[in-house]
Amino acid sequence: MRGPGDVALEEIAEPVVGPGEVLVRPLVSGLCGTDLEIVAGTIDTAYVHYPVVLGHEWVGRLAAPDQDSLVVVEGIVPCEVCDECRRGATNRCRTYDEIGFTRHGALADLISVPAHLVHPLHHEVDALDAALVEPMAVVWRALTRARIESGSRCLVIGDGTVALLGAMLLQRFSPASVTMLGLRPAQAGLAHQAGVTDFVTEIGDRRFDFVVEAAGQAPAISAALSCADRGGVVVLLGLPAHGTKVDLFPDDVVNNDLIIQGSFSYTRESWSEVVSLVNERAVKPSFLVTHQFDLAQWSDALATLAASPSDAPRGKVVVVVSRE
Numbered sequence: 001m002r003g004p005g006d007v008a009l010e011e012i013a014e015p016v017v018g019p020g021e022v023l024v025r026p027l028v029s030g031l032c033g034t035d036l037e038i039v040a041g042t043i044d045t046a047y048v049h050y051p052v053v054l055g056h057e058w059v060g061r062l063a064a065p066d067q068d069s070l071v072v073v074e075g076i077v078p079c080e081v082c083d084e085c086r087r088g089a090t091n092r093c094r095t096y097d098e099i100g101f102t103r104h105g106a107l108a109d110l111i112s113v114p115a116h117l118v119h120p121l122h123h124e125v126d127a128l129d130a131a132l133v134e135p136m137a138v139v140w141r142a143l144t145r146a147r148i149e150s151g152s153r154c155l156v157i158g159d160g161t162v163a164l165l166g167a168m169l170l171q172r173f174s175p176a177s178v179t180m181l182g183l184r185p186a187q188a189g190l191a192h193q194a195g196v197t198d199f200v201t202e203i204g205d206r207r208f209d210f211v212v213e214a215a216g217q218a219p220a221i222s223a224a225l226s227c228a229d230r231g232g233v234v235v236l237l238g239l240p241a242h243g244t245k246v247d248l249f250p251d252d253v254v255n256n257d258l259i260i261q262g263s264f265s266y267t268r269e270s271w272s273e274v275v276s277l278v279n280e281r282a283v284k285p286s287f288l289v290t291h292q293f294d295l296a297q298w299s300d301a302l303a304t305l306a307a308s309p310s311d312a313p314r315g316k317v318v319v320v321v322s323r324e
């Protein structure tokens with residue numbers, strides 16, 4: 001990204017490896033809606049420093065010739081000294097710095113990253129599973145911040161990748177059921193692979209113990225609040241457009257003893273927990289990768305991500321940066 005709206009595939013200088021950094025050769029990088037916002041220039045400028053190389057959902061190999069381990073790298077670069085970092089809330093670090101946003105990302109042959117953010121993977125881990133660590137860490141942090149009791153009736157609102165990862169990761173908490181409320185029936189197959197018990201396009205008057213809002217649209221957020229049973233938890237994970245308003249009935253929140261929880265990005269702890277799940281092969285999210293493009297096809301990749309819903313399922317769109 002040379003600047004907002006100005007995207008190109010071009011040769012740039014090799015990264016300079018700073019103190020405490022290591023060089024990594026990216027293999028696969030997923031794209032998401034945030035990348036589209038960076039491309040369009042609609043993202044809050046506090047979160048992006050142009051020019052920037054895209055790519056924040058990725059897996060690579062250490063570039064040093066003597067060690068070629070498969071690795072994932074935490075994208076948020078915490079300052080380590082602020083009060084938030086010291087209490088473990090690295091997602092709220094006072095100095096925002098993130099790979100693919102304020103420093104170059106992984107859609108490149110090489111990337112230099114802080115060594116202490118590198119997490120080695122078991123040699124049997126599939127690179128496509130690992131490419132989903134970043135969005136899984138975001139979802140995992142939201143799920144684990146709230147308390148989910150086993151046997152819960154869960155509802156996931158939304159049918160995009162974050163929603164599907166939510167349904168998959170909810171399985172770790174032994175739910176009684178996981179219902180998905182989506183708008184695209186074409187996503188039902190992916191939803192069932194993620195462990196969804198029933199995929200519905202209307203919810204009626206059913207109530208749930210644990211509701212995850214992953215659509216980021218006002219009607220979905222209203223639905224999330226009204227679908228929670230007494231004593232329920234509503235997790236807001238989707239990011240609505242700035243300025244979005246929803247109707248809230250505070251007496252219902254009080255009378256129904258609800259917990260409403262937001263969650264921003266991931267902490268070092270949630271990232272590490274997801275890496276453990278991947279290393280144990282306890283989660284294998286690569287079934288969600290429906291579209292793969294080479295780096296030279298970057299514009300097709302962005303167009304696929306931006307395309308309006310069709311009859312074909314769409315999960316994660318990834319760019320294969322380097323083939324092994």
Ligand SMILES: [Zn+2]
Nearest residue numbers: 031032034057
């Ligand atoms: Zn993303």
Ligand SMILES: [Zn+2]
Nearest residue numbers: 079082085093
């Ligand atoms: Zn900090």
